[in-house]
Amino acid sequence: MLDDRKLEVLKAIVTDYVSSREPVGSKALVERHKLDVSAATVRNDMAALEEEGYIMQPHTSAGRIPTDKGYRLFVDRLAQIKPLSSAERTAITSFMNGTADVDDLVTRTVRLLAQLTRQVAIVQYPVAQRSTIRHVEFILLTPDRVLVIVVQSSGRVDQATLEVPVTDESELHALRSKVLAAVIGKTPADAASALASLLEGVAPDARSFAGPVVAGLLEAIAAEPAAHVLVAGVPNLASGPFFEANLRPLLEALEEQVVLMRLLGEAAGDDVTVRIGQENTDEPFQATSLIASGYGADFSASLGVLGPTRMDYPSTIAAVRAVARYVSRFLTVG
Structure with a gap:
């Protein structure tokens, strides 16, 4: 076990080395940190710290620098977390x-x-396993292009642009209402299952329109960050x-x-x-x-x-x- 004075010497060595990037000597420690002991006493403490593996001498006649073991002790016992300004x-x-x-x-x-x-x-x-679908929007960009937007509770937003001819915009609004009822509040996985069931319930003559829109929505829900x-x-x-x-x-x-x-x-x-x-x-x-x-x-x-x-x-x-x-x-x- 290191006594309090040796711990203070180690703390001073870490602090000075981080600041100066230069090996630290005993005389400098005494002058800068007011250790109230002689340079000879600090040299003895440094020798003990070196023997224990907390500091090392990078080359002959140099001061000392901390080792990984010294940094670990500093972090665990000596460092005081600085409050942010x-x-x-x-x-x-x-x-x-x-x-x-x-x-x-x-x-x-x-x-x-x-x-x-x-x-x-x-x-x-962020892992989105607990994320749920918060909102879905269909935006008609042109008569044959629809923008699908999916907003999740995590804040993630995904979108896809679909090439789908829209002859009657009311069809798009009606499909959106069905989609919202099916997926809001569900996880992406549950929403995907709900959309598959929703598509099965669409009349055959409407599937040529609803199919690509739902497929694009599924792609947006399943999208992962790059x-x-x-x-x-x-x-x-x-x-x-x-x-x-x-x-x-x-x-x-x-x-x-x-x-x-x-x-x-x-x-x-x-x-x-x-x-x-x-x-x-x-x-x-x-x-x-x-x-x-x-x-x-x-x-x-x-x-x-x-x-x-x-x-x-x-x-x-x-x-x-x-x-x-x-x-x-x-x-x-x-």
């Missing part, structure tokens, strides 16, 4: 205001996280010399949807999860730290940021937590 809270609200649908929400969220943390942001599309995970802020990886040896495999891993889904899936939950260095199971990410949180009504989707292990953990944890809570409120209320 009023400017940051205002930025989140203003950036997310006016969100139109789930696609727009995910796009805004991933951009916001990258800007707030200056790291790589990763956002998984990507399961969105990524933003990749250029932030170039802001420091921390990935020089591993940048190529890391960039390749960031392009793999399955890998990102697994990475975020391991961090799903109702609170912030921090994975540091070797704690990440995929090799390309073992020189990084992941800070992630579940979001949504049942926390079944995740969002987070990926960056060097030398990261401002208190501020990044606060940003990820705040954005996840905001998005959850949007999906729950919306």
Whole structure:
């Protein structure tokens, strides 16, 4: 067990290294952090921390830098989560205001996280298993083109444009009324079954019109987002010399949807999860730290940021937590 003074020395080393990106020496720690002990005492504490594997010396005559084990102890016991400033809270609200649908929400969220943390942001599309159909609209664009719009309770909006001759617009309104009665309040799966039954009940002479419209509606309901995970802020990886040896495999891993889904899936939950260095199971990410949180009504989707292990953990944890809570409120209320 480390005593309180050694823990304070470790905290000071992590804080200074994150700020300066330079190995930290004992004299600098005493001067900057008012430790009320001599530099020799701090050197002894640093030697003990190094022996326990919490810090290391990158090369002879250099100061010390934290190890993954040191960062883990810092996150678990020493870090105090920084409250967001009023400017940051205002930025989140203003950036997310006016969100139109789930696609727009995910796009805004991933951009916001990258800007707030200056790291790589990763956002998984929300799982819509509990979503229900809120509204369906048919819009006659031209005499032979109909726009079908489906709005789900999650805020997701899907649409399809159909080539269907409409000789009598009242037929379109009548079909819409039947569709609304059949699908409103149902899950997409139940709505699809209801639409199949509805089509069976349409008179044979009307099926040439109703069939393509219902088929287009089924396609809109079943549509999936083009990507399961969105990524933003990749250029932030170039802001420091921390990935020089591993940048190529890391960039390749960031392009793999399955890998990102697994990475975020391991961090799903109702609170912030921090994975540091070797704690990440995929090799390309073992020189990084992941800070992630579940979001949504049942926390079944995740969002987070990926960056060097030398990261401002208190501020990044606060940003990820705040954005996840905001998005959850949007999906729950919306």
